[in-house]
Amino acid sequence: MKLLLNSKLPIRCFSDYYLLSGQTLMGLFRRFAGLLFIVLLQMGCERKSIEFETFDSSLWAAEGACKEYRMSVIEAMEEQFDQFLGMNETELIQYLGNPDETHLYTRGQKFFTYRLTCADSTSNTKILRIRFSALDQINEVLVLD
Template sequence: MKYFFPLLLTLSLSACYSIPEIEGFDKDVWQSEMSCDTNRLAMVQLLISQQEKLLGEGQAEIQQLLGAPDEHELYNRNQKFFYYNLTPPTGCENGTFRRLSVKFDALDRVKEVMVIE
């Protein structure tokens, strides 16, 4: 009985996380292993055009949608950046290296979403 309430609390809190709905976005394609294709580069425009749905979301929701970041950075004042590669790795023929940058504030909420080179 003494384990019932903590378990119930944990289950109810984990149910509070919901993945943001981005119209036309296929998270399985985004999260698939990147080879020499440009699927992410084509899909990033959906994220940018609907970024208001991402603003204010937490790290858990972003990771459910986009998967684990390719790189992350802890910045000053407890800000954090997640970086997702948009162009294929070296060894593929492509021009500029681009990635999606997701900036989190000190409360772990998305403050900015942008493509950087």
């Protein structure tokens, strides 16, 4: 089957139609590349949800350090701290609640501190310290004695 346009030339394939209608293959490629870029950008913007097996974020935020819940789950979470890397401040606050302390550092860096044990206890106080880069992304998670 042959199609005819205004030019009376037979069209044999898809590329002949675009060449005759004034669009080049390069223009078609640019549209495809632009669409592909938008799709990949959208996929890259989606955040994976982090999940720890023995963790309940509502208990973590509500009970604080003196109820011993934080200390009981932190040991199971330590091996999976890499799930926090790349999160921003808002996402972390939604997951762990507001920090017990916030420290501002040079070059726009910030530290969030969550107490794992009571501050008034006679034993060593353990804390979870999370460092944010100047781009507001977590780049370090530590448990300190």
